[in-house]
Amino acid sequence: DAGVIQSPRHEVTEMGQEVTLRCKPISGHDYLFWYRQTMMRGLELLIYFNNNVPIDDSGMPEDRFSAKMPNASFSTLKIQPSEPRDSAVYFCASSTQRGDAEQFFGPGTRLTVL
Amino acid sequence: AQSVTQPDIHITVSEGASLELRCNYSYGATPYLFWYVQSPGQGLQLLLKYFSGDTLVQGIKGFEAEFKRSQSSFNLRKPSVHWSDAAEYFCAVGAIGGSYIPTFGRGTSLIVHP
Numbered sequence: 001d002a003g004v005i006q007s008p009r010h011e012v013t014e015m016g017q018e019v020t021l022r023c024k025p026i027s028g029h030d031y032l033f034w035y036r037q038t039m040m041r042g043l044e045l046l047i048y049f050n051n052n053v054p055i056d057d058s059g060m061p062e063d064r065f066s067a068k069m070p071n072a073s074f075s076t077l078k079i080q081p082s083e084p085r086d087s088a089v090y091f092c093a094s095s096t097q098r099g100d101a102e103q104f105f106g107p108g109t110r111l112t113v114l
Numbered sequence: 115a116q117s118v119t120q121p122d123i124h125i126t127v128s129e130g131a132s133l134e135l136r137c138n139y140s141y142g143a144t145p146y147l148f149w150y151v152q153s154p155g156q157g158l159q160l161l162l163k164y165f166s167g168d169t170l171v172q173g174i175k176g177f178e179a180e181f182k183r184s185q186s187s188f189n190l191r192k193p194s195v196h197w198s199d200a201a202e203y204f205c206a207v208g209a210i211g212g213s214y215i216p217t218f219g220r221g222t223s224l225i226v227h228p
Contacts, residue, residue: 004157042218043204043218043221045218102148102163103216105150105157105158105159107157108156
């Protein structure tokens, strides 16, 4: 398996623009997670899905952030409009539906909002 | 709710020296415990995990961790550090029942001097 795939790897955009981050989880994994990592706040869980259904989005910072999982092999995280404080590395991770399941992380998308 | 504390933000060791990274957790029952490593520019990778049984857990890359219930700790150790071990290390604690979603610590940055 190719592992968790994220695209793009780097994104530079201007304030106010819409940003869409994409993730393909490992086939057969039932959970998908979106994290944000910054120096100031560390690794933050934004939202997670179970069987394509959003379970907990309490970590989503504002209404400008939205996430979807239309099928088991694809998820998006959208920021509209983007702001400079959204600059961070965004990780997608997936895991199996087991209590002892490790999370498999993608390589991340480094977002810079100018 | 579970929580995890990594008291050391940075640790500096010389190559060949031993290493111990601290992790303390808060959870009412026996938790699921993980250590992940993040190399620069990459996602997190599982080093080892503990669920039950032997309290000394062996992981990849020569790492081990010991679960001490009385101290609510799960410290990561390595007898001899290599320059390639320089990375960010995250401890995570998961809960049984209801949610399998681990909570991550803030991370400890390991610096290795030649």
